[in-house]
Amino acid sequence: MRLYGSLTSPYVRKARILIREKNLPCEFVVADAWAADSPIPALNPLGKVPVLVLDNNEVLFDSPVIVEYLDSLQAPALLAAAGGERWDVLRWEALADGVLDAVVTRLLESRRPAAQQSADNLRRQEEKIARSLEYIARRLGNGPWLVADRFTPADLVVAVALEYTDFRYPHDWRGRHPRLGQWLAGVSARPSFIETRPPGMEKK
Incomplete structure (x- = not known):
């Protein structure tokens, strides 16, 4: 492949x-x-x-x-084949992809010439991101994983979205959601995250 x-x-x-x-x-x-x-x-x-x-x-x-x-391609699958756990994971994936879309849209808008930038669009994307982080923080349990008792694609995509937010839209979301920051630190310490960290991404 x-x-x-x-x-x-x-x-x-x-x-x-x-x-x-x-x-x-x-x-x-x-x-x-x-x-x-x-x-x-x-x-x-x-x-x-x-x-x-x-x-x-x-x-x-x-x-x-x-x-x-x-x-x-390789068992055991991280995503359940059916049932409530599968839909929980897919909901987290949809939310994380929406955060990524908002961060990318905000980034592209901010890179336009200043006179052509839309303040409304920037604010709209920032509001989406803020609401999403609030949603994640409210539903975050005390354990290391978002769904069930193991690492799933939910943890993968949400952690990627948070790290990308730090990379392209750095702001103090940890001050508002300290437990979420602690959760991210645990997931992003996995070798798979460390080895794929983009050049220029500062670890927060």
């Missing part, structure tokens, strides 16, 4: 973490989706990363599909 993506994309990082968690044989190909000679549009018509090319040359995208496929 070959995984295509950038070193800084949090969506790509989700797949890279799972590959390391499961010790799956997979080549990582660094590719810029925006480059003129990028291989990404030929693999994914949406022109987005990550892209996973299977051994039979079939192609999978986007990150939720890739993460679930990779999880299925």
